[in-house]
Amino acid sequence: MRLRTKLAAVALGAVAATGGLVLPATAAVAAPEGAAACYNPGWSNKDNAGGSTNSNYVNIRSGPTTECVSHGQAQASHSLTLHCWVSGENGTWSHVRDNSTGVSGWIKDSLLNNNGASSSC
Secondary structure (H helix, E strand, O other): OOOOOOHHHHHHOOOOEEOOEEOOOOOOOOOOOOOOOOOOOOOOOOOOEEEOEOOOOEEEEOOOOOOOOEEEEEOOOOOEEEEEEEEEOOEEEEEEEEOOOOOEEEEEHHHEHHHOOOOEO
């Protein structure tokens, strides 16, 4: 298993979108009171690495939290392109593209083989 250090980003916490401004993944801010629980941090294709899920029916979400809607589900047999990772709900999440379906979004790294993307967003 490929290991990487995500401690700095995990310690900083989740990224919040405030007032239309999306803060970088390294910023530590609390979501404003009454703000929606789902947020979509900025991302870029830093890794462009291949990947896959470690199980079937893995939700590909609009943001790095289970509060965000699912755009589709990845299967263990699907090829994924890993873009980058951010801190999110209960750990880190990678932005991916499912090459079998064309769906893009966020998957929790514990559901990805090799713990997801290696570059932070």
